[in-house]
Amino acid sequence: MSAFAIIALILLIGFVGWLAGAHRASQLVRKEEGAAPKLHSRSVYHGAFVFSLAVVPALIVLFVGLAVAPAYVASSVRSSFPTEALDANGAVSPLSYELVSQLGRNLRLLSAEEQAAAHSMSLGDLQPIFQRRGIPIAQGIQPYMLPIALRADDLQNSLWLGIAAISLAIAVAGAFFGLSRIAVRFRARNRVEGIVRGALILCSMIAILTTIGIILSMLFETIDFFGRVSPSSFFFGTVWDPRFAAAGSGGAQGQFGLIPLLAGTIYIAAVAMLFAVPTGLLSAIYMAEYADRRVRSVVKPLLEVLAGIPTIVYGFFALITVGPFLRDISAEISGLATGNYVPFIQAQSILTAGLVMGVMLIPFVSSLSDDVITAVPRSLRDGSLGLGATQSETIKKVVLPAALPGIVSAILLTASRAIGETMIVVLAAGVAARLTINPLEAMTTVTVKIVNQLTGDLEFNSPQTLVAFALGITLFAITLLLNIVALYIVRKYREQYE
Known part of the structure; x- marks a missing residue:
C-alpha cells in the first residue's frame, strides 16, 4: 500500500470522526431538550476536534516514520557489507552502496512471485528474468550484493507495514478518544482554535527552521575544512x-x-x-x-x-x-x-x-x-x-x-x-x-x-x-x-x- 493510500485512509477516518462527533454533539441537545441545555461550542467544532485528534497525530507519526526509515535501512545495509567490500578506512564506498540500491529498485520491479523466488536464486539466475522483463542491470554488481539488497528490501517492507499500521491505529484511537470527550460544556472550539494556532505557528517556523538547517548543514563541514586549511590562507589568499x-x-x-x-x-x-x-x-x-x-x-x-x-x-x-x-x-x-x-x-x-x-x-x-x-x-x-x-x-x-x-x-x-x-x-x-x-x-x-x-x-x-x-x-x-x-x-x- 502506498503512502498516498495511507494518507487517504487517515483522512477518511478523520472525516468519519468529524461526522460522528458533530452528530453526537447534536444528539446531546436533543436528549436534554427539556432542560434546554446549550452547547459551549457548535457541533461543527466538536466534529473538527475529533477530526484533529484522528488526523494530526497519525500524520505526524507517518511522516516521521517515512523520514527515519530510509536512514535506518541505509545504516543496516552498510553494516551488512562483507569485510572484503570495505575500503581501507572500513567504510562502504558510495558506488557500492548505489549499486545495491539500484539492485533493490530492480527487484521491486518484479512480480510478488518473482521477488519471493529471488531469495533462493543467485545473481546469475536472476539476470535472465531481468532481461525478459526489460529491466536494465547496472555494470559492476557483485554476487554478494544480492542478499544485501533482498535483506534491505524486506526490512523496508516490514518498516513500512509497521509505520502504516501504527499510523492507522493512532488515527482510530484518536477518533474514539475525541468522541469520548464530547459533552455539553466541552470547550471544543477553544481546543480546535488552539490546534489551528499551533499549525499556523509551525508553518511560520518552517522558513526559520529551514534557514537553521541550511546553516548547520554547512557549518560542520566548514569547521572540518578549517581544521585542515588555515582560515587566513582561505580568506586572504589570492590564488x-x-x-x-x-x-x-x-x-x-x-x-x-x-x-x-x-x-x-x-x-x-x-x-x-x-x-x-x-x-x-x-x-x-x-x-x-x-x-x-x-x-x-x-x-x-x-x-x-x-x-x-x-x-x-x-x-x-x-x-x-x-x-x-x-x-x-x-x-x-x-x-x-x-x-x-x-x-x-x-x-x-x-x-x-x-x-x-x-x-x-x-x-x-x-x-x-x-x-x-x-x-x-x-x-x-x-x-x-x-x-x-x-x-x-x-x-x-x-x-x-x-x-x-x-x-x-x-x-x-x-x-x-x-x-x-x-x-x-x-x-x-x-x-x-x-x-x-x-x-x-x-x-x-x-x-x-x-x-x-x-x-x-x-x-x-x-x-x-x-x-x-x-x-x-x-x-x-x-x-x-x-x-x-x-x-x-x-x-x-x-x-x-x-
Missing part, C-alpha cells in the same frame, strides 16, 4: 588552485584563496547592477507616473515575463548570441583602428555575463520599485502640482525621495539575487579564477566553484571537496548581510502616511 585530489587521499595540496572568486562575484554583480538598476528604475517610473492604465496593463506583465525565464536560457543566450556579438563587434572596431581584426572582447567575459544578468534582473528592480513608487500617497503629488511644480519636478523632488528607502531596499535585494547566480556565469564568464580589472576578460564566481568542487568526489573527506561548504557559508553570510542592510534602511527611513 585559487585546489588541484582536486582523489577520494580518500586526504591531501591538503593546492591553494584555496577566496579573493579571486569573491572579486569575480562582486565584479560581475556590479556590472549587472549598473545595467539593471537604471533600466529597471526608469521603467518603473514610466509605468507608475507616465503610462496610462491600458499601456501599464500590457507593459508590466511583458516586463515581468523576464523574471520567469530560466537562468540556463539566459546562459544559452549569452553563450551563442551576446558573447559572439561583442567579440565580432570588437574585432570590427580593432580592424578599423589598426587593420588587424583581432577581437579585444572575449566571448566569455565579465561584460557578457554582466549584461545578460542585468537583463535578467530588470524585472526585479522594476517590479519592486514600481510597487514602492505607486504606494506614495496621491496627496503628495497633488500638493506639489498645486504649488506649480511640473510632473518631472514632482517625481524628482517629491515622489522619489518619499520612495527612496523602498527603492534602496529593492536594489539591495536584487544585488543578493545577482551574487547568487550560477548558470549565466558558467556559460557567459567561464570558470577561470583570476584577478583582473579588465571587464573584457573572463572571471568566475563563488557559486561556479561550489558546483565544480562538488562534482565527482562526494565523500567529503578532502579539503578539495570541503572547500565548497566554506564557499557556501561565506556566500550565505554576504547575502544575509545585504538583506539585513535592506531591512534596516526600510525600517529607519520608512515614511508613515495617513
Whole structure:
C-alpha cells in the first residue's frame, strides 16, 4: 500500500470522526431538550476536534516514520557489507552502496512471485528474468550484493507495514478518544482554535527552521575544512588552485584563496547592477507616473515575463548570441583602428555575463520599485502640482525621495539575487579564477566553484571537496548581510502616511 493510500485512509477516518462527533454533539441537545441545555461550542467544532485528534497525530507519526526509515535501512545495509567490500578506512564506498540500491529498485520491479523466488536464486539466475522483463542491470554488481539488497528490501517492507499500521491505529484511537470527550460544556472550539494556532505557528517556523538547517548543514563541514586549511590562507589568499585530489587521499595540496572568486562575484554583480538598476528604475517610473492604465496593463506583465525565464536560457543566450556579438563587434572596431581584426572582447567575459544578468534582473528592480513608487500617497503629488511644480519636478523632488528607502531596499535585494547566480556565469564568464580589472576578460564566481568542487568526489573527506561548504557559508553570510542592510534602511527611513 502506498503512502498516498495511507494518507487517504487517515483522512477518511478523520472525516468519519468529524461526522460522528458533530452528530453526537447534536444528539446531546436533543436528549436534554427539556432542560434546554446549550452547547459551549457548535457541533461543527466538536466534529473538527475529533477530526484533529484522528488526523494530526497519525500524520505526524507517518511522516516521521517515512523520514527515519530510509536512514535506518541505509545504516543496516552498510553494516551488512562483507569485510572484503570495505575500503581501507572500513567504510562502504558510495558506488557500492548505489549499486545495491539500484539492485533493490530492480527487484521491486518484479512480480510478488518473482521477488519471493529471488531469495533462493543467485545473481546469475536472476539476470535472465531481468532481461525478459526489460529491466536494465547496472555494470559492476557483485554476487554478494544480492542478499544485501533482498535483506534491505524486506526490512523496508516490514518498516513500512509497521509505520502504516501504527499510523492507522493512532488515527482510530484518536477518533474514539475525541468522541469520548464530547459533552455539553466541552470547550471544543477553544481546543480546535488552539490546534489551528499551533499549525499556523509551525508553518511560520518552517522558513526559520529551514534557514537553521541550511546553516548547520554547512557549518560542520566548514569547521572540518578549517581544521585542515588555515582560515587566513582561505580568506586572504589570492590564488585559487585546489588541484582536486582523489577520494580518500586526504591531501591538503593546492591553494584555496577566496579573493579571486569573491572579486569575480562582486565584479560581475556590479556590472549587472549598473545595467539593471537604471533600466529597471526608469521603467518603473514610466509605468507608475507616465503610462496610462491600458499601456501599464500590457507593459508590466511583458516586463515581468523576464523574471520567469530560466537562468540556463539566459546562459544559452549569452553563450551563442551576446558573447559572439561583442567579440565580432570588437574585432570590427580593432580592424578599423589598426587593420588587424583581432577581437579585444572575449566571448566569455565579465561584460557578457554582466549584461545578460542585468537583463535578467530588470524585472526585479522594476517590479519592486514600481510597487514602492505607486504606494506614495496621491496627496503628495497633488500638493506639489498645486504649488506649480511640473510632473518631472514632482517625481524628482517629491515622489522619489518619499520612495527612496523602498527603492534602496529593492536594489539591495536584487544585488543578493545577482551574487547568487550560477548558470549565466558558467556559460557567459567561464570558470577561470583570476584577478583582473579588465571587464573584457573572463572571471568566475563563488557559486561556479561550489558546483565544480562538488562534482565527482562526494565523500567529503578532502579539503578539495570541503572547500565548497566554506564557499557556501561565506556566500550565505554576504547575502544575509545585504538583506539585513535592506531591512534596516526600510525600517529607519520608512515614511508613515495617513
